[in-house]
Amino acid sequence: MASVAESVMRFFRGSSDQAPAPAVPQKRSRRSSGMAEISRLLNSEEALCVLDLGSTSANNISFLTAKGHKNYSEDLLRASLDPALRVKDETGKLVPDIKKFLEENLTYQNGLFDVVLCWNLPDYMEESLVKPTIDRLWSVMKPGGLLLVFFHTRDAGPDAPCYRFHITGTDMLDMQEVRLREGDKHSPRLQRVFNNRHIENLFRDFASIKFFLARDAIREVLLVR
Amino acid sequence: MEAPNTGEFAHIGKSVVIKGELSGSEDLYVDGHVEGSIELRNNSLTVGPNGNIKANIKAKGVVIQGKVDGSVSASERVELRKSAVVNGDVVASRIAIEEGASFQGKIDIQREPGKAVAS
Secondary structure, three states: OHHHHHHHHHHHHHOOOOOOOOOOOOEEEEEOHHHHHHHHHHHHOOOOEEEEOOOOOHHHHHHHHHOOOEEEEOOHHHHHOOHHHEEEOOOOOEEEOHHHHHHHOOOOOOOOEEEEEEEOHHHHOOHHHHHHHHHHHHHHEEEEEEEEEEEEOHHHOOOOOOEEEEEEEOOEEEEEEOOOOOOOOOOOOOOOOOOHHHHHHHOOOOOEEEEOOOEOOEEEEEEEO | OOOOOOOOOEEEOOOOEEEEEEEOOOOEEEOOEEEEEEEEEEEEEEEOOOOEEEEEEEEEEEEEOOEEEOOEEEOOEEEEOOOOEEEOOEEEOEEEEOOOOEEEEEEEEOOOOOHHHHO
16 A cells, blocks of 8 residues: 555645745635535434534534533644654664553544544555554544544645645535644655555444545545444 | 733742642633642632743633643633643633644643642
8 A cells, every 4th residue: 555655646746836835824614525414413302422523613612612512622633743753673674652642632432523524634644553543543442432533635746735624604614724843845755655455444433434435636535334 | 912910910030940739719821830839719810921831720710822732621711822832731611822833742621610720
């Protein structure tokens, strides 16, 4: 999987010029079919446990708590980049310590969550952390729980900005570029592009997977635990 | 936000470090460092921009501009201002979060006033 994805990224990077990044993170809107399905569940049931894996979003917290749901927030991309999690591998290269990462993050009881909003985390997270993270998500979700994930298509290009997603309506999202530190000119870099088969493999333990048509070079995927 | 008038609030300045249990019956403004617990059941707590709290907080209302590691339980409203960094669970009747605030944990809105602190 890695070699195909890396080839795709090399192809992108070979043709990419460094376009100047906007000084201020830009916001865009997106109609989300996946969010519409999640909203149907949120509107039909009470006191659900929802895990939001993006950066803190006041919109999302208000949207979820106004419907009486419990909102858990964990900025997993930022956590995955914590320098304290780095260890040297046999070649001396600094790599994430997967065991430590899972000891410090996503530490919930099994079967807690009805909904997990993963957003575009797998596209920006380091390769070695992606599968363990998805496996942990599977464990902390209830059977029948919903997981929403966004993946970039190849058309997005290697410089596709990392967005955080603010829920503004039942099927509407505001997308705001993520800046990990104040003053950063760029958002975190896209690590790879998953094709459909990669995605199916990544989520093979889930009961069902539903792909929505890609829009604006982002493909939404809704999974049932 | 300016620090409140100290005549209306008990005030813990930014050079003050407190370790232990902090409780009282007047509103409190903390801009210093507190480790332990803070309990102001009928009053409000404001954590100033320099405030660094490693404690579980129980109060009527809580406004956070600084850093809090610990659970926050308010019978009324919790406000996270844009400079707030909160790691811990929040239970309140209402919550307001400014853009830029950082939060990691669970938010549980209790619809019945008073239930949050009583529990």
